[in-house]
Amino acid sequence: GAVVSQHPSRVICKSGTSVKIECRSLDFQATTMFWYRQFPKQSLMLMATSNEGSKATYEQGVEKDKFLINHASLTLSTLTVTSAHPEDSSFYICSAQRSGTGPYGDTQYFGPGTRLTVL
Amino acid sequence: GDSVTQMEGPVTLSEEAFLTINCTYTATGYPSLFWYVQYPGEGLQLLLKATKADDKGSNKGFEATYRKETTSFHLEKGSVQVSDSAVYFCALSGAGKTSYDKVIFGPGTSLSVIP
Numbered sequence: 409g410a411v412v413s414q415h416p417s418r419v420i421c422k423s424g425t426s427v428k429i430e431c432r433s434l435d436f437q438a439t440t441m442f443w444y445r446q447f448p449k450q451s452l453m454l455m456a457t458s459n460e461g462s463k464a465t466y467e468q469g470v471e472k473d474k475f476l477i478n479h480a481s482l483t484l485s486t487l488t489v490t491s492a493h494p495e496d497s498s499f500y501i502c503s504a505q506r507s508g509t510g511p512y513g514d515t516q517y518f519g520p521g522t523r524l525t526v527l
Numbered sequence: 528g529d530s531v532t533q534m535e536g537p538v539t540l541s542e543e544a545f546l547t548i549n550c551t552y553t554a555t556g557y558p559s560l561f562w563y564v565q566y567p568g569e570g571l572q573l574l575l576k577a578t579k580a581d582d583k584g585s586n587k588g589f590e591a592t593y594r595k596e597t598t599s600f601h602l603e604k605g606s607v608q609v610s611d612s613a614v615y616f617c618a619l620s621g622a623g624k625t626s627y628d629k630v631i632f633g634p635g636t637s638l639s640v641i642p
Contacts, residue, residue, distance in 0.1 A: 414570070442630070451616065451634045452571070501570050503630070516620070516630050518563070518571040 411435055412504050414519035421492055422527055429487045429522045431502030437482040438504035442516065443475070446499045458485045492526045499523055529554045531633035533617050539639045540607055548602040548636045550591075550617035558619040560584075560593055560600040561630070565614045574602075574615070607640045614638070 411434040421427050431441055439460050444452040456477050457465045464477035474496075476488040485504075489496055503516040534549040552560065559578045563571040575584030580595035589604045600617060617633040 412570075449637075451632045454629055457629065503571075515559075515561070515573060515576060517573065520570040521568075523568075 410506065410515075410517040412502065412517045412519040414500075414502055414522050416522060417520060418523045418525075420525045420527065423493050424491055426488055426490045427492055427524060429489075429500055429502075429524075431485045431487070431504070431519050433483045433504040433517070436504070436506050436517075438485075438506065439482065440505045441479060441485040442503045442505070443477060443485075443487050444501045444503070446501060446521075448499075452501060455487075489524065492524070494526045497524055497526045529558070529619065529631050531617050531619055531631055533615075533633035533636050536614075536635070537637040537639060539641065542609055542640055542642050543606045544640075546602070546604040546607045546611075546638070548615055548617075548638070550600045550602065550633060552598050552600065552617075552619050554598075554619055556621070559621045560591070561618040561620070562589070562591055562600070562602050563616045563618060563632075565616065565635070567613070571616065578621075607638075609640045609642055612638055612640045 413432045415430045441458045443455045445455050446452050454467050455470045458477045458479040460479045460482050466472045479485040499521050501521045503518045505516050530553045532551050561576045562574040564574045565571050575586040577584040577593035580593055583592045591600050591602045614635045614637045616635045618630050620630040
C-alpha cells in the first residue's frame with residue numbers, strides 16, 4: 409500500500425506556457441501533500457505544503473503566483489507552473505502524508521517525480 | 528532550527544562490502560527518523576523508519592538505530608549489492624508534533640557498488 413503517482417513523468421514545453429503536474433495518492437487518503445523541487449545531485453527543496461480544501465502554505469522564496477497549488481480532494485493535488493521559463497526546469501516531486509495516527513501517521517510517501525524541461 | 532547532516536559522498540564500495548552511512552540530526556522536539564532511497568531518475572522510496580529512541584528500523588538488509596544520546600541514525604548493511612547503488616537521504620519529521628510536519632532532508636549520500 410501507500411502508492412503515490414505523478415503525471416506526467418516528463419514534460420517539455422516552450423517558454424511562456426503553463427504546465428500542470430498531478431499528484432495522486434492511489435490507495436490512501438492524504439489530508440496533506442507536499443511539493444518539492446530537486447536540482448541535479450542535490451537534496452529536495454520543499455516548495456509548499458498543500459492541505460485539502462484550503463490554501464497552500466509556501467516556503468520562503470517560492471513565488472505562489474508562479475507555482476499554483478490546488479488540493480481539490482483527499483487523493484489529488486496539482487502543481488501548475490505558470491509562464492514557465494528555462495530556469496524552472498527541474499525535477500518536481502510530490503509526497504502525500506497518510507491521514508490519521510498510528511505507525512504510518514507521520515510518514516510521507518513520495519511520487520516518482522516529474523521532469524520538467526522548458527525550452 | 529531542525530536539521531540533518533549526512534556524511535559526504537560519493538561512496539564507492541565493492542560488492543559484498545559492509546556499508547555505513549552516518550547521519551546526525553538537530554531537533555528541538557522528538558522527531559521520527561527516516562532513510563529514503565532514490566534510484567537514478569526516480570522519486571524517493573521509504574527505506575526504513577524509527578519513531579522513538581532505541582527503535583531499530585530495518586528493511587531489505589538495511590538497518591538503522593535511533594540513538595537519542597548521540598542524536599544519530601546511521602544506516603548500515605552487512606553486504607551491499609550492485610543493485611543498492613542509489614542516493615540515500617536521511618530525514619526527520621514530527622519534531623514539533625503538529626498535525627502535519629515538514630520532512631527535513633539531509634543532503635543525500637550517493638552510493639556506487641562495483642562488481
